[in-house]
Amino acid sequence: MNLLNTSLFRSCIVLVDTHDRVIAVLGGVPRGSKGAEWQAVEAEAAAAAVHCRESSMFTEAQKHGRRGEFASRTVGYGYGNGWRKPQNYKVSGRANQCAVQELLQNTAIRRISGFQSALFNMFCHKNYAEYRDTNDEIQCKQPELHANFPNTAFAATTFNLGPLSFSPPHMDPENRASSWCADTNMGPFNPDKGGQLMLWDLGLIICFPPGSTILFPSALITHSTIPIQAHESRYAMIQYSSGGLFRWRNNGFNQTNPS
Template identity: 60%
Template sequence: MPSSSRIVLTDSQDRIIAVLGGIPPGSVGEDWASTSDEAKKAVEEFRGNSTFTQAQQHGRRGDFACRTVGFGYGNGRAQPLNFRVDGESNRKAVETLLKNPAIRRIAGFHKSVFNSYAHKMYQEYKQTQEELIQQHPNLRPNFPGTPFAALSVNAGPQSYSPPHRDADNAVHGWCLDTALGNFDPDKGGHLVLGDLGLAIRFPPGATIAFPSALITHSSLPIQKGETRYALIQFSSGGLFRWRANGFQSDKSFASKAEPSQLAEREVLQRHRWKLSLQKFTRWGDLLQGDWKGQKRTQAGLDDVSELSDADAGIKKLPVKRSRHR
């Protein structure tokens, strides 16, 4: 089974850009193995009780059954809406999966990793989620208290993907990805972060967090007769724009805004990259116990980022690896 220690990837400015989360601390041996196995069975039951369209079985992320549940904004939606699930049997299969204790335990671990290693980003997600649901009571979160709006269930039977970026995800945001199934992680199923030049062993039951809209990623095929699934939580970037606009579209905001508001918005848009970089936790702060990054903010150090950092792009930044327990 994967180790309970973490491996943290940082860029040249000490920002944590990915976490190889392993399994929850203290959940070793039979404990987490049982959770992983129960979650695998839940996904297999979900797949067996569902029907999938051709597009849901052969998408740009690979040839495997996939369904995204929760809510999002963009791709033609006029406002934030729940992802559509057609058919009573499909809706029942989704409901059963989301109520499964093992699935919920994994979702809780996602929340813990995200909060621990990207606290400012977590707070942004949490507040956005809460305000969206308050403004739009019809929106249905997948799990109680989750900061993520959506869950993609890669139901296989062999879930692996060609190189891609997730354009629907928030640009600076993280996705949390847990692998499940019966496969040999030494022979396949690795997560490849192409921009960073890394192929990461990704065994069943392990969790990895990274910004999937920024980093080109893929996964390696598994062996014949094996199975691989994945649970991936994320939030659409459009949801953050909707909230920033006062819960309306860009077009609606522009049509109603005063000239001063439009000028202020233009300034904010020019500096959005900088504000986004400030949401990444610094490894040095975490080691000093300031995992929330409060001391850096209070000291005014959030503003030290230079435009050259953004111009360089993550794929050109040296990556450092650190182990954390």
């Protein structure tokens, strides 16, 4: 595999195929926010993730999933798993609900969400517009569905709450196959000694420093994260939409596989 280990990662790098079609975007950090400003955003977001984990209780499945041995929480809405219609992802327990709402209201977390959506809009505008239209139409039909952020293009967010958030090789088949998820990680960890993102089907190992964002088709590309050092911590915020939402909309807001 080729190591894409560049000090330019905090700038934006686009990965294209042999036909110049954009496969993924290494989004770096927002222009004008390099250095101390965005480092402060990343540090605040990491602290918010720690607080959410420490204020919550998790089932064994939420601490030991197929994506790794770390606590995680998924919020927003999706469609799949035999559901009769789109549903909010359930967060059980008053303390857990309060912890998640506090995390979603955090200013740094909201800035990261905005940057993820801005990258999506810039580099994949047609899909971005379809995501926004699908969200608007489904929420109009089902006002009980809750968006995580006011201006997000994505229906769901998973927070990997660590403290050692790294994953074995996997794909995310529930996600929209023809589009991207947005992944931002947080530290503190040394990105030269761990935390790199591996895109197995592309033969790439990508340096992924704390505070940086990557967008790629997680339903199509096998990916994993290299372990960090034992004394370090890593957290992540991933936004995406399940493919079932688009099938639901395109099928006239009815079950796509009635039985």
